[in-house]
Structure formats: structure tokens, C-alpha cells
Amino acid sequence: MNIIETKKLTKYYGKARGIIDVDMTVEEGEIYGFIGPNGAGKSTTIRTLLGLMKPTGGSATIFGKDITKYGPQIKQEIGYLPSEVFYYDGMKAIDLLKYSASFYQKDKKFTEKRIQELSGILDLDLSKKIDDLSYGNKKKVGIVQGLLHQPKLIILDEPTGGLDPLIQQKFFNLLKEENEKGATILFSSHILSEVQKMCDKVAIIKEGKIIKTEKISDLLENQTKRFRIETAMKADKKDFAIKGVDDLSITDNSVTFLFRGHLNDIMREIAKLDLANISIEEPDLEEIFLHYYQK
């Protein structure tokens, strides 16, 4: 079954673009990455799916149900963690979590047990007032409130900001566990490595449109790398005239380019050169967009 399915989902803010004709299919059990630079439309898509905003065109279903008609019913089974969390003044973490739990039909004992478990794993002090928590700890409250009802669909909008690496790792483990138990996850991010680590499939969004949907395994096969080479003698452009090379620049003895494809192919070419130095790096997302997804 498709957990999320959007058809030409469109959202305009007045005349300003939000998202245009987004077609997206998230299947059950997937961890689905949603990646793009700032302002591309990730949050707009998610907020529209959650019914925080009404679409201006197209349609979407979650669990096979139309989002505009069955919003609350659908949300029984959704956990959501926004990129920035804000909660009520004067409430303790435990009050907020209990308040959160009170919205779901799940058994009270069950959710209370989950609250204790999850906050234990994340090392969160429940007796503190939320106002007094640090940003990272507020974020933990956000994670717990998003997972405490064991949702079938977890929606995460750039969730890792403010979490230290250790907690981030624990959080990813939690997500993987939920996924193994059957939860589907929509994971929005602008950090490629994060998505590569977590996801099975990834949709790339730019300027409001989904420009590509790929399996992570394909993406890994077609890894994009930035090469920086220093050669003994000035290299010739012809040496790099193979498929997958982009953004080639040669100055004096140094060469840089992006390569996408099988690494063996390019390594064979490079091996023919008289190398002084070489570095192979992960390009940042902007670079990938610039050179592969612009057109």
C-alpha cells in the first residue's frame, strides 16, 4: 500500500510559489528522504500534507485517505517533528507530553510507558519546565511527542538541528527501530549524508518542483564526488573527456571537477596521469544541484 501519494500537489502563497505539481509516492515501510536546498518547498509539502495549509491545486492521500477530508483521522497515525520546536510557556515537559498523548486514541498506560522509555533513551529530564530547557532538550521533547503514540507514519522536517552527534545517533537508531516495527518515515533534510545514511529512497526538490526521485542504492552507484588533482605537468582537457565529468577547471597544475558515475571509470583515466596529489570529497548539495539538476 502507498502510505503517501500526491498528485500534482500545488501550493501558492498568493502569487508566490510554494510547490508546483508535486508527485510523490511513499510506500509502506520505506524511509523516504526528501531533499533540497532552503526554500525549495520541503516544508510547504509537509505542512500541506499535515493540513496546516490547504493545497491550491492537486490532491494527496495518506493511508489512502484524502488529506483535506480526513485530516484528523489520518493524524491519529502520524507523528510529526518540525525543524524548530515551540511549546507552551509554563508547562513542564511531562505535562506537554501528557497533553500530547491525550490527543491519541492509544491506551494511556501505553503512551505513558512510551514517554518514560523514549525520554530515558534520549536522556531527557521530564520534570523541568520547557521554558528552562535548552534548544537541544526542547528538541528531545519534540522527538518524544512525535513518537509516543507509535505512529504508522513519522514525518520529520529537518529534524537534526540542535542535536549533538550522540543524541543524533540515538535518534536515528530510534527511527530505525520504529521502521523495523513497520513505521514509514518521511525525512526531509538539506544534508545529503544524513539522507544517504537513513533513507531507502530520495526525492529531490528544487524551486517547488520534484526534479528527481531515486533509490539510495542507485544514488550510491552514481555517486557524485569532487576531485581535486595536482599533476606534475599541466593536464589536458582531453584527459577528462569522459561521461560524468562536469564543472571541469584546469589552472596550471591543478584540476578540479565533479564526477558522477562508476568510480572505476574515472580512476582508470586518472591513473594515466602523473599525479602529485589527489583528494576526493563529497560535494555539497548546492554543487550537485548546480551541475546535475539545474537543467
Next chain:
Amino acid sequence: MNVILRELKAHWKGILFWSLGMIALIGSGMAKYDAYQSTGQSINQLMAQFPKSVQIILGISGFDLTTAAGFYGLLFIYIAIMAAIHATLIGSDMIAKEERDKTSEFLFSKPISRAKAITGKLLAGFVILVIFNLVTTLSSIYMVQYFNKGASANHDILLLMAGLAFLQLIFFSVGAAVAGINKHQKSSASIATSVLLLTFILYFVINLNDKLDFLKYLSPFKYFEAHAIITNGLDPFYMVLSLIITVVLIASTYFTYSRRDLSV
């Protein structure tokens, strides 16, 4: 300077809204005078004979309602309460907004001292009060003249507006001082306006009973009563008292706001 400009820009919509509101208040108030005139003099004479308590309840004590100036004097307390609300809100908003809108980190990570930031904000607030007073003065002069058939009332109006300026200063500094000391900025405006409401109601309570006259120092609305100003001019004692209150409150704003921890 950048802080002043920023605050003025942030408040221009409010200034516009309040200006239009004051023009409407004064205009419609004086239009009432026109309607009142047509009911004839006899009611006015009759009213003058009422005991003070009755006059107070009818809201007409001490004014010659046959003249536009007298009628304007009757309106003054309402102009004053609006001015006071405005000044209080501006005063508390200027100081409270950075913490309330969670921009205090932004502002105070800049190379600016808190005292300097407050100075900028208070100056911006002062400019807004001046604009408010000017709009009120000009529209009062115009509206009263429009309906007036007798002698010019400009002198009275200018005196009243000077009194209004003192009231504005007092309540502006009340707002600022409350926000200066308060740590939970969401409640600053409510606390400051509660003080204002209290003094406003106290004004009517004092009027109702002579024995409570000693409480008059607690209500700035008593300092600048229209009929007293029209008959005797501004009382130097109250002017000095107002300035002292203002200076003390502003100083305490600097003192508390510069020393306490800001909430993020």
C-alpha cells in the same frame, strides 16, 4: 540612530491607526456638540443647577456646555485616556518586544550597550508621542473651530494639549518601567495597562467623594483636569510632579533593564 529608525519603522502602522482614531474621536465628539447645541440652552442651565454628584454621574461637571471650548473640555478626559493607553502600550512595547519576540539575542550580540539600546528605543517612543500629540492638537483646533460660533478656543486647547503631553510622559514611563523590571515580557503590557486602568477608575472614585481627595496624587488624570486647566491654567506643582515621576521611572528602567538577565 539605527535603533530609533528601526523602531519608528516598526511602529508606523500603529501611528497611522492611532492618528486616524484620534481624529475620528475628536471629530465625532465635536459633532455631538453640534447636535447638543440644537437642543437649546435650557437643558444646559438646568444641568448647571444639579448637585455635584449628579453632575458627575452625568459626566458634565464644571463645563459651560454652550461653548465649543466647554464641550471640548468634556471630551478631554476621553482624549486623555486614549493618549494614556497609547503611551503605556508604546512604552512597554519598546522595552518588552526584544524579549517577547525572541530577538534579544540578535540585538544584544551586536556591539551596543543595553543603555544605548534603551536610549534609542525611548527616543523613538518620544517621537511617536510627539506625533500623537501634534495630530491630536491639530485636529482639536480644527474641529473646535469648525463647530465654534463664538470666541477662539485655541488658547484653551493648547493648554489642554500641554497637559496631555505630561500625561503621555507619565504613562509612557510607566509602560517602560514595568517592561524594564518584568521578566516575563508577555505580561508587561497587561500589567502596565492595569496600572493605567486603576488610575483611571480611581479618578472617578475620587470625584464621587470629597473625602477621598487626598488620593488625587495617585491618579495622574487628576493632575490635569480640563475644567481646572481652562479656569486656572496648568498647575506648576503637578507639572513638576509629573516630571519627577517620569524621570524616576525612566531612570529605574535603565537601572533594572541594564542589570538583569535577559530571557532568550
Next chain:
Amino acid sequence: MNIFWREIKAYRKSTIIWVLVLSAITIVFLLLYPGFTKDVEATRKMLSGIPAAYRNALGLSLDNFFTIFGFLGYLFTFVLLAGAAQAMSLGTGIISKEDSGKTSDFLLSKPVTRTKVLTSKLSAALVLLAATNIFFSLASYGVARVVSTANFSAKTFFLISATLFLVQLFFWALGALFAVIIPKIKSVISVTLPTVFAFFIVSTIGAFIGNDNVRLVTPFKFYDYQYIIAHNTYEWKYVIIEAVCIAVAIVASFIIYLKKDVRAAS
């Protein structure tokens, strides 16, 4: 019911403060009532010399003016003013706080309809206002009993004190409407207080020349105390006018709130 109880809890403290404030206003004024009655005879004499037509134009009734109810009618000017400020701030704040506190994301990603959110919030506000009125009425009834010398009808008293609730209902609905119409309310009081005072001033300036039209536009004059004292009932025309105003405001609030986009925080 969870949202309802959450809001009751969140506003419990401020409601208690409001009950105290409203009661304090009433008690302070009522304590001045005995002093006020000393002018009775002189005024009566003078008033009886005035032709009835004039007296009516001024809204003065010989019989009522110096009774405790006549005085209540006067002091209620201030009770209504403060009560209106409470009601409108509550109506606006209870809705707009999700927006200004950036908690809309949290609340609206929960499995609840927006209809339910708004219904819960508005009914919580309503219950809080009702509670305010119950405590306020009882407190001021006690004091009025003490200071009054004669002619004390409990029915008349409660008819008068219930006008507080009726006027609050109007501002509760108006507050809700403002909350959904005005984008990004950062400070509730700077929206509600000027509004309440604008109505107050219109009603007061309108009243001292006895203009009847003003009663149609300001809730502070929907309930004429002279009439209540004389007839022991409300003028139903104004009750209906108010009911219509409230219905329109609430329906409009729902329509707007249900359609509203919740934009990303900050």
C-alpha cells in the same frame, strides 16, 4: 475535552485576578454609596421642578436615581469597561496565542479538527467568563445588601449584574473574530484595549446628550439600567441585536479559522 481543560488551566490564574478586580471596583464604589445619598432631597426637589419631557431626555428618573440600583447603574459603567477588557482579551488571546507562541504546528498536527480546536477554546473562554460572573455577582450582592438601606430586589440586582456577562459575550465573540482576522498579534492587549475603549467612549459621549442611535452600535448601551430598574426585565430588542452580532462574529471566526493557512514558524 483535553484542549478545553488545558485552556481552563492556563487561564485559571488570570481569571481569579479578574474576579478580584471586578469585585474590588464594585465594592469600592458601593462603599461610597451612603455618602452619595446625602444630596437626595435637594436634587429631588430640583428635579421635580423640571418638566417630565426634559427629564426623560436626560434619562433621569426621579424614583430610581438615588436608589442603590440607580447607583449600580452608574458604577457598572466601570465594571462593564473592565469586564469587556477581560472578555475581549480572553477571546483574542486564547486563539492568537497558538500563533504568537508558534505552537500551531504542535496543536494542528494532532488528530483534531480545527472545528474542535476552536470550539474547545471558545467554550473554555465562555466557561471562564461564566465563572467570573458567578463569583463577581455573589461578592457584589453581599456588599450591596450591606450598604443598601431599603428596597432591595434580588431579581433586579441579578438582572443588572448579569449585564456584565451579556456585554462580555459580545466582546468574547468580537475578540475571537479579531484573533482570526488580524495576522500576527504579538500583544493581545494592544489590540483589545483600544477597541474596548473606543466602544466605551462612543457610548459615553453618545449618552450625555441622550442620543438613542448610539445604543445600536455599542454593547455598553444595549442594557439600559433605568429600564431594567423600572420594568425588571431587559429590552428584548437589544438582546436580539446582540445575539445576532455574536452569531455573525462566531460564524465568521469559524469560517476564517477553518480556511486559514498556518505558515511555518518564524
